[in-house]
Amino acid sequence: MEGNVEIRRVGSPTSKRKLTSLTQMSQLSGLRQKLRDSQGVVDELNKECERLYSKMTINEATMENLLDERKLLQKSVLDSEDRLSVLSDEKASLSKELEKTRTTLNEIAQEHSHLLYQQEKKNNRKWEDDAEVKFCKACFKEFGVSLRKHHCRNCGAIFCDECSQFRSSTPASKAKVRVCGPCNKELNP
Numbered sequence: 001m002e003g004n005v006e007i008r009r010v011g012s013p014t015s016k017r018k019l020t021s022l023t024q025m026s027q028l029s030g031l032r033q034k035l036r037d038s039q040g041v042v043d044e045l046n047k048e049c050e051r052l053y054s055k056m057t058i059n060e061a062t063m064e065n066l067l068d069e070r071k072l073l074q075k076s077v078l079d080s081e082d083r084l085s086v087l088s089d090e091k092a093s094l095s096k097e098l099e100k101t102r103t104t105l106n107e108i109a110q111e112h113s114h115l116l117y118q119q120e121k122k123n124n125r126k127w128e129d130d131a132e133v134k135f136c137k138a139c140f141k142e143f144g145v146s147l148r149k150h151h152c153r154n155c156g157a158i159f160c161d162e163c164s165q166f167r168s169s170t171p172a173s174k175a176k177v178r179v180c181g182p183c184n185k186e187l188n189p
Contacts, residue, residue, distance in 0.1 A: 127156040138163035138181060154183035 166184035167176040
């Protein structure tokens with residue numbers, strides 16, 4: 001009967017409650033363990049969230065710094081473009097000025113060459129000998145008792161009075177002296 005009693009005890013409402021209570025306690029213990037395990041996972045996830053949040057904060061600060069740097073670079077590019085424009089204008093102006101200077105230099109070189117030629121021409125002029133010259137260099141009249149010979153004080157050639165009637169200062173003389181027509185044009189352009 002004792003076996004029956006135990007069966008009865010097991011089957012009794014009190015034992016059913018105890019069994020239910022034990023089962024619930026076992027389940028509760030399992031749930032508590034799951035809760036602790038879940039809490040550990042939640043703690044790990046919270047740590048990961050904090051790490052990611054920290055990383056996100058750093059990335060936002062980095063991005064903000066990069067945006068500031070980008071603005072500075074854009075300003076620098078604009079300033080450089082403005083400076084380039086100014087320099088291009090200066091270059092164009094200087095190129096024009098250089099071209100004018102080259103043109104002027106070429107003109108000066110030509111004038112210098114002409115002056116050297118004229119100087120050489122003047123240096124090679126010889127005072128003509130009266131005995132060798134029989135005719136005026138300009139009008140080709142024959143010299144004689146009534147037509148006298150006159151030296152041009154600039155070129156040294158012999159002319160009649162009419163062809164050497166001009167007076168001008170020469171490189172050799174600051175005072176006005178007798179010169180021929182061509183030398184007068186040369187000395188008084």
